Every structure is written in structure tokens, then in C-alpha cells.
Amino acid sequence: MTVEELEKEQAPKQARLGLVGWLRWVWRTLTSMKTALILLFLLALASVPGSLVPQRGVEPDKVARFYQQYPTLAEWYDRVQLFEVFTSVWFAAIYLLLFTSLVGCIIPRTLTYARELRRRPPAAPRNLSKLPHHAEIDGDLTAEEAARRLRRLRFRVETGDGWVSAEKGYLRETGNLLFHVALLGVLVAVAVGSLYGYRGNVLVVEGDGFANTVAAYDRFIPGNQVSAESLEPFSFELRDFKATYQVQGDKRGQELDYSAYLKVNDSPGAPARDYELKVNEPLEINGTQTYLIGHGYAPVFKVTDGKGQVAFEGPVPCLIELKPTLTSGCVVKAPDAQPTQLGFLLRFLPTSVPLTDGSYASAFPGAVNPEVQVLGVFGGDLGVRSGEPQSVYELAKPEVMRKLKPLVMGTKVPKPLAVGQKLDLPDGTGKLEFTGVKEWITLQIAYDPGRFPALLASGTAVVAIALSLMIRRRRVFVRVKDGRAEVGGLTRTEGSAAGFAEEFADIVKVLSAGDKDAR
Template sequence: MTVSAEKGYLREIGNLVFHLSLLGLLVAVAVGKLFGYEGSIIVNAGGADSGAVTGFCSSSPASYDSFRPGLAVDGTDLSPFCVQVDGFTAQYSDTGQATAFLASIRYQTGQDVASGRWQSTSLAVNDPLGIDGQRLYLLGHGYSPTFSVRFPDGQVQRRTQPFQPQDSMFTSQGAVKFTDPPGYPADRITEHQLAITGIFAPTAVVHGGIMTSSYPAATDPGVAIDVYQGDLGMEDGASQSVFAIDQDQVSSGKLVRKARTNLAPHESTTLPDGTTVTFDGYVEWVSLQTSYDPAQGWALVFAVLLLVGLMVSLLIKRRRVWYRLRGDGLGHVSVQVGGLARTDQAGYGGEFERLAALAAPDTGPAPGGRRGGARAGGRAEERAVVPVVNESLAHLSDLAFECALAGYIVALVCFGIEFAAHRGGVPTEQEQRSAELRASRRSGGVAVLDRGAATPPAIGRVTDDRRGTAPMWLRFGRAGVVVTVVGFAAHLLSLVTRGLAAHRVPWGNMYEFSAMICAAAVAGFLFVLLRWRTRTVGFFVMIPVVILMYVAQSVLYAAAGTLVPALHSSWLVIHVLAVSLSSGVLMLSGVASVLYLLRSRYERKLAAEREWAEHHLHGVPDAALPDAAGTPGGPEALVTQRSRLAALPSLATLDRLAYRSAIVAFPVFTFAVIAGAMWANVAWGRYWGWDPKETCAFVTWVCYAAYLHARSTAGWRGTRAAWISVLGFVSMIFNLFVINLVVSGLHSYAGLN
């Protein structure tokens, strides 16, 4: 008689929910892109008396500077509303770091337009305004200088034009164009058109004849301008940038520079024909964006279900057990117990032993004077006063960071010495299989197939480590562990004091973000060391940690301070923390995958050498062959001089380390991507916009999803899966640093100038 049972069917339900939710999420995003739209416009804040445009009405795509409709949107059915920007306030720290942005606006919905009623409110970054199913976002700001021109006939024209910021101090560049000069015949107007190009500096400083800004607030504004007269080239219908003039017109001599000067507010310059150009002052402009996405609610629902399904499918283990009872007709019953773990997670071995023990309780003699027996064997944000940075804590944080870096460097050296001087090696996969086969032939019963339950030989230990006789290289390895723990404590102290000094979470710029990733990676290594004692991995884990922390200290360093307004959101705590932790653990997985490839190549080479030796030296007396020490040996002597890679953990250990690290980090990384999309919806009005960092994060997610699928697919385990993991690791590093520091995009919060 056979009885069987199985647990863990909920895993398959979670797997089904994950895939259906992923499909639903893609459909929701597609629907949003099909029927949604985005429009952006630059509006001057106040300054209506200067002729500046201080509002707009969303009645058609022509109302926007830029309009991005979905494929099913023709722009004829936009929900109408009007916005008037009455003022804008920006706050900055002493170092020029922006601390708060706030726009005072009035708006009308479609119903208010008919009655002429205006509603007043404030608009801040990460706090959009909902208007008739649409959302209005504050994205950025800058300065619009105002110029008045008195032409020779006495008539005056006035223009206020937004200039484009060029640096963090808001040194801005632009052009103001006067296309219809009065007092000239119609056929000669183009000969007397006027353009003012140059630099606006809110706090003007001149060095070597070049004007720049030393502070983003307008404490001492000034302009450095060139005044051109002639044909602007705008009559042929070709488009031109609003921030520059057509240089082809200048090169051809149709547009001639008449003056170059620096002006303070209310100062003037006079051209040869008597035209006077006056710098009247400035107003601030704000960049607004309107977003409409009819499927955003469904996208959120499917994203949550995707995460729930992923957690269920990864955490629940499927396992099976069966009992077979056989009688011999004499009253004796034999019970055979078998088990099968249907996932790669360990732990079923212990559970199976408990189930097997229940099959044969010690209750005394069975009928006939004999006991029954069971045989089993085998394996198995509000606006507020900006807090003052605590300089003492900030200095302590920097000092602790330097101590942590120094400790990790020492640990790297210690682990390196141990790895270089390691005696002996871990058995190869072929040797382990041979040993397991011999063991299985000596044992009886039904094997428990628990992939991952068995623990390979410990790494970083020697078999003859007697008390008081540990070799020096082994002591270096132990010292490396101690120094790593001390460095990790200093690392945590650095993060905590950094947060206390700045009165915020300590992951607001690339310096702090890098420190968080390294802390997560070191914490993961210490856990692995405690769990499996794979100490020789420490040398390879510490290499990227030391490099990254050194780069953070020397290149990415930013003094403790307040965050830019774009980061004043509770999503910073959730999104960036999840990215930091998952990235640190995935770094551990990536290192393990690289070592797996190196170890796999070494074992293939070793097997080829052994096969050659056995084939060509068959029959040669053992005494005629020198071994690794130069003394006579057998055919195996020619392959005993193993590479340093022999000290690496076994392929099974490295594969399990890479897989389990990815299993832990992938749900957190998935949550980080979802949280980032939700933050983007709050900040920019869309869940996804194919920003470079968003795109690279998606590529990384796909790589690790493919890796986890490959690990559960026959024929794709081993080297193939390891290469996919390495590809995901490279994509993650590229996304974390190259995208932030080199590629321009919306995620430019590195804290660097």
C-alpha cells in the first residue's frame, strides 16, 4: 500500500497571479499610452505689467509648448481648464542648494470658465493638482529677463523672454527677438529686426570678462548681452529655437552685431542708429505639465498584485512525501519513506526526517517480536524652516566612513593573503559526484531529492586545523573577518550620524546612495559567512565594495545638507531604500556568478588534464612520475598542482549563493521599480516615460527575471544561467552610476556640480 501527500500548491497560484498581473500591467500601461496625453508649457510667474504671459488655458494642443498625445488622441476633446500663475517662491541654503519651491496659482475648471470664478491654491513639487481628471505638475523654474527697446521714431516695445538655466547657480542663456520694428516701410522691416542674446545671472559675478552667477537667488542680477540688427531669418517659415538666433544669418552678414555690453537693472545701451536697449529687470518662470492617464488606477492595482504573486511564488516551497507499506505475510511490516523537494530551497531534509520518524515510533515490539522499521536515506512634504546641519555629527559621519573604508581595505588584504596562500582545495563537481555515488551504493532506502539541502565542504578552513597549530594564512583570513565586522560597525555609524546631521534619511545623493549599497553588500557577505563559512568569497566581495567606497569618497562626496525639492517626498524613503538594499544583495549575487564561471572553467580544464594523463600515462610506474612536491607519485600527480581557483567554493555552493541572493533581492528590486513608477506618477504625471534610468532599470529587472526562470528550466542551469546573472549585474551597475553621472535625464540628483 502506498500513501502520498503534497504541500505548496499555493506557489503555483502565486506564479499564475504574477504572470497575469504582469500582463495586466502591460495592458494598463498600453491603454494609458493610447488614450492619455501630456502637455508642458513655460509660464511666467507674475509680471503681467511687463507684458509677460502669466497663464494658459488647456483648450487645444496649440496651448502648450510641447504636447505628446496618445495614438488615439486627436486633441479635440481635451478637458478645458485655465491656470494663472501669480507668484513663485524658491528657498536656498547658504551653499546655493535649493530647499523649497512653491508656486501660487489660480485655476478655473470647465464649469468655472463660464461663471468667471477662480480658485486659489499652491502648487509644489511632488504635489500635483487634480483638475477634472487631469493633473497639473510643477516641474522646474528659471528667470525671464525683461528688455524694452526705444526705436529711432520714439516708439517703445517691451519683451519678457524665458532664459534657459545652464548650471546649478542658474546662469541662464537665451535670446529676445523683436521681429516688427516700428517706423520702417514694410519691405524694409526685415533689415531692421532686433535680437538680444546673452547671459542672465541672478547674482552676477564677472571673472576675466565672463559673467556667471554665484548664487541661484536674484540678489544682484545682471545681463551680458550682444545686440544684433538685421534679418532674423524668420520670414521663410523655418522653425528656430526660442533660446538662440540663427547663426547662419550671422555668418552670411544678414544679421550684424551692433553692441556688446554688461547691464544691471534699468541700465541702457545705445546703438549707432539711435535705438536704445534697456534692461528693465526680470520675472521668474515656472515649467508646468498637464498629464492625463485613464488607466493609472488599474496600473497600480496590477503592480500590487504582481508583487504579491511574486512573493508567494518565491517564498512558498512545494514538497512531496509518500509512504509504502509492505508485509511479508508473517506479521512483519516494512515501511519505506520517500520525499521530493520540488523547489531549489533548502530545509526539506530536516522536515523529511521528522516525517520519517513519525512512521516508526518506538512503541515496543511489533507482532512476532520484531519492530517495524522506516528506512530513509539520501539528500535533500510640508514647507517648514530648513533645519541646520549638525556639523559635529557630519564630521563624525565622514570620519566613520573613512574608518570603514580603511577597515575594508585591510580586510581585502587579509582575505587576499588567505586566498593566495590557501593550501588544498574544494573538491570539484566530478569528485563530489563520485563520492556521492560511492556513498549511495553503501546506503539503502529511498533518496530524498532536496536540491540545495546538502552543504558542501566548508571554505576557508583546513581539515587538520588543530588547536594552536593554525597556519599563518588561515590567521589572516580570521583577522579579515574581524576587521570586516569592525568596518561594518563604523559603516553603520557613518550612515546613522549622516542622517542625524542632515535631519533626513541618509540616502539623498550618490555619495550616500553608494554607501548604502556597500553596507547592504557587506551585511549580505557577513550573513553568508555565518551561514556557510565561505570565507574565500570575501576577497572578491571586498573588491567592488572598496572600489565603490573609494569612488564615493573621492569623486561622489557631497557635504551633509538638505535635499533638493524634487526629493522632498516620502517616496524617497521607500523607493531609494529598496533600491539600495536590493542592489547591495544583487552585488553579492553577481560576484558569486562571476566566481561560478571562473570555477566552472577551472574544473573543465582540470578534467581535461586528468583525462589526458590517464590516457597517455597508462601503465607508467607511479614511482617514475613526480608529484606536486617533486617526489614520486602516480598519474594523478600531474594534475595535483591546482590553480588558485581551487580554493573557491564548489560550483554547487556558488550557484546556490548566487541564486538565493537573487531570490532575496529580486522581490525587493521589483518593489523598488514599482515604487519608483508610483513616485514618477506623483512627480511627473506618468508611471513610465522611457527616461534612461527607467529604461535601464527595466532591462535589469528583465535580466534577473530571466535568470530566475533559467534556474528553474532544464538545460539552462549552470553556466548559461550564470551568464544571465552577470548580464543583470553589469546592467545594474551601469544603471546606478553611468546613467546618473554621464547620461542626462530626469534622475539627475547625484549631488554633484
């Protein structure tokens, strides 16, 4: 055997962790305080897209508008679940990892703290002059009297032969643990709300009503433990909607306030009551909250087909295209029209004004001079009866649109229709009449049983972090010998030595004062 082979054989071999060792390492890493803080930061960071990108559960109309304006980008957003951040797979993964990390942090620290609470203060050091804070007291102070005075200052006291040991500030670690428990409580409350709560969105036009049933929602997101019978059986009718806008100045057209006036039935047999629904002032019925989150226009149209029959009549909710002026795009479908189905692409102008180039635009979001532009009229099979779902804001899918026949009404763009005016289609195909203007509102209806527990846990976390930051863990020792007393003190909290100096001086004054003053 050569020297190199001998050295290689005698060299220390690196120990292998094995499966159990790797699992133990992963668990210790996951349950460390550093990992918990990183996960908490990641959870906050992951919530940012939920504030910047419109969410389907809150603003479905804005999501639809985003698809119209940026179709390619919207598809990528949908692939990574940016339109549903708080129900996405990656957000849930961070959430569950943080939950596991907090549980792993809290349990061992709680056991350690319980042992610490039962432990008595240690004996006083022999040489108190080596402590960060030190003082000498002349007089007839005894160990028993020093212990009594320290107890009055709410110290935990331990005595011995000529010495006193006192400790204070246990609530600091209590606040630290309570903060982590409260944070865990917030996560549990959110989980309970996700399991037993639900939320949904609905669009309601003036004059229409809503009953809290699954079928009435435009979008319904139930928890895993929610059934159709879980919904609170209330209903309401939208009697009126009013919005006010800034009429002068640089902020002309800016929304000042808007309210929806409802007629509410709290239960099927309950009498109706009036309620004014405003932003951030939800309607609450037995824990179910109804929020007003948006509004727009729903012009009323009447479509008469080539045989003189009314093929469509009613309000049409329009998708907002320009928020400052509420210029909106509308789609009217008349699949029952004869001899051919009719489809209309329209633009609603709340305050229509002519421009120098001959076109028209809206100058104000209020319905001061409402008019409707006819952008296109098509005849043919709209694909409504194909069985495939269609958007109310889209006339037809691209492959269907290519098969439709444009009904050309001359080379000149027709003048916008005012209320009461109508447009006759060529070749006796039919006519479109603009009969009035209504408004629609979008509502989010939510039931979250974890809402109050989450609020309570959040309040507890604030109190706990205040305790953790404001309270210092400190010790005071007294040794009495030959009519002379020595006092020493130290803190067990980093960075609090300067703050303890003044308190230590006050403690020395109490110990050196006479019995009458001490009381």
C-alpha cells in the first residue's frame, strides 16, 4: 500500500445525513424564526399583485376590460393566476408554509417559556461591582427589608444568607409569544373564512331585483363547506341610483359620491325596508355583507325585426371604456329576429358633444345629453344557440364574426341616436330604437365567519408587539454585610441598558430610603 492510499484510507469520512437527517434538517430550517420572517415577507410581497391587478372576485368588469385592452398580457396573467391572487396555488403554498413554520416556532418556545416561569431567580453573584449597574448603600438595610421593598416594586424575589435576587419583565417574552400566537390566529381565521364563507359578484340594473341564491350570481365563489342552503335568504330591489360629479375646475367629472337606494327584505316573510347603500357602508344581514363596488350605464333599446315583431326590448349593461367620461361599449343581440338574427355594436356617450372632425365624444360622466353611436350592425347566426358560453360584452367569437353579414347603411357614419330616436336598417331588415337610460351597479356579497376572529387576533398582535418592544427583562441583586449593602443590576434585553440606568437609580433610592418613605 502506498503512502497516498494509506492517507486516503485514514482520512476522515464525511458523515451522510440519510433520509431522517435530511427531514430533521428541513424541519429545523422551516421552523426557525428566520424562515418565519422570510415567509411573512413573501406573503406580504405576494399580496401586492392583488392590489395592482384587478381581481375577478372583486372587479369582474375591470378584468373584462383588461382582456379587451391587453388580450395577450391578460392570457399570461391568467396563466399565473394574477386575476385570482388570493386563491392561487402559489399564494396558498406560502400561506401553508408560514402556518407550519409558526406552529413549529411557537410550540417549543412555549414549553421553554413555561419552564422559565417556574424557575426562581438565580443567587446573587459574589462580586456585584462587576455588573453593568452598581451602587452602595450605607445604613441598616437588611436582606429581609430589601426583599420586601423589591416585592413592592413587583419584582419576583429570591432570598438567601445575606443576599437578595430579584427579576422582572417576564411579560416581554409573553408578548413575543402572544404576537406569534395572534399571527397564527389570523391565519386560522382566514382559513375558516375560506372554508365556511363565500363571496360573489352580481350586476343589477335599476328596477331589477336580487335574491341571495346561487343562480342569481354572475360569479359565485363558495368555500369547501358551503352549500346552497348556507346562503342567507334575503332579497332586495334597486329602486334608484344617484351619482354626483365635480362640475367645474381641473377635477371636472371626478366622482364625488354615489348611492344605491334599495328596498330590502331581510327574509322571505319580513317587511320591506328602505336602505341607502354607499361605498364602504355595506348592507349587513346576519353576517352577510353587500358592498357597492362600481356602477355604469344601461341604455334601454327596442329592436324590431323585418316582420314587425319586437325581437328585443330592455336595458343593456355597457362596459366602461373611458372611466373619466364613462364612455361605454354596448352589445345588443336579437337572436329571435326574423328573417335573420341581428347584432349591434354600440357606444354610449353620457354627455355627447360633436368634435371638429365630425365625430362625437362624451365630455362629462353624467347623463346630461345621452346619445348612442352605432358602430356596426350585423345579420346572421350569432351562435347564441350553439350551447357554448358567450360574454354579454362580446357580439360573437372571432370565427362566428367572420361569417356574419355587415348591414351597411351608406358610406357616412350615422349621427348618434338621442333618446326616442330610431335607426331603420336597410332592405327592411328591422330597426333599432333608443328608448331611455338606466344605470347599473356591481355588488360584492360576502359572508366571512373568520372576519371578527381575524380582527380580534390582529388587535391582540398589536398589543403583544407593544409589550414585546416596551418591556425589558432585568435583574437586581442585593448583598448585605456588616451594615453595608451593595446593589447590582443588569438587563437581559439587548439595547436597553441605557433605559435601565434611570430605573436602576430609582430602585437604589427606594432601597436606601427609610421605612416610612419606602411605603
